[in-house]
Amino acid sequence: MKIAIAADHGGFELKQSIIEYLSKKNVNILDLGTNNLESVDYPLYADKLVNSILNKESDFGILVCGTGIGISIKANRYKGIRAALLYDDNVALMTRKHNNANVMVFGGRTMNKDDVFNRIDIFLNTEFEGGRHQRRIDMLDF
Ligand code: RB5
Numbered sequence: 001m002k003i004a005i006a007a008d009h010g011g012f013e014l015k016q017s018i019i020e021y022l023s024k025k026n027v028n029i030l031d032l033g034t035n036n037l038e039s040v041d042y043p044l045y046a047d048k049l050v051n052s053i054l055n056k057e058s059d060f061g062i063l064v065c066g067t068g069i070g071i072s073i074k075a076n077r078y079k080g081i082r083a084a085l086l087y088d089d090n091v092a093l094m095t096r097k098h099n100n101a102n103v104m105v106f107g108g109r110t111m112n113k114d115d116v117f118n119r120i121d122i123f124l125n126t127e128f129e130g131g132r133h134q135r136r137i138d139m140l141d142f
Contacts, residue, residue, distance in 0.1 A: 004058035008042035011064025011108035046074035068107035092119035096126035
């Protein structure tokens with residue numbers, strides 16, 4: 001499984017911690033930047049990550065900005081992208097089961113890294129339930 005990750009300056013430090021965490025688990029990671037704390041525009045990083053998923057270069061994505069909000073708004077403008085802001089553990093579980101979310105989003109200035117690591121584990125270990133949820137997902141992209 002390959003996971004792409006991207007962040008703006010508000011998410012840079014959390015992105016680095018996530019990469020370190022997932023590397024220890026031997027997850028194949030594609031780091032799409034940013035690579036330092038210099039101010040950048042979060043929509044551009046959402047674009048890079050979305051392209052890697054839509055081109056089937058990556059199976060899942062992780063996006064981080066200061067709050068996780070701006071970068072999720074941009075990612076969710078693309079058909080086929082279901083980006084979920086994982087603000088608690090149950091959301092991490094339910095968004096896989098019901099929404100078949102393919103992008104995890106976190107707030108670098110609003111979340112602590114141990115909570116984030118736990119939510120990534122929950123997300124990656126949960127399967128989509130299909131059935132009536134697939135019908136609803138089919139209604140998202142038109
Ligand atoms: C950058 O200062 C900040 O606005 C951005 O990281 C994010 O929180 C936007 O939603």
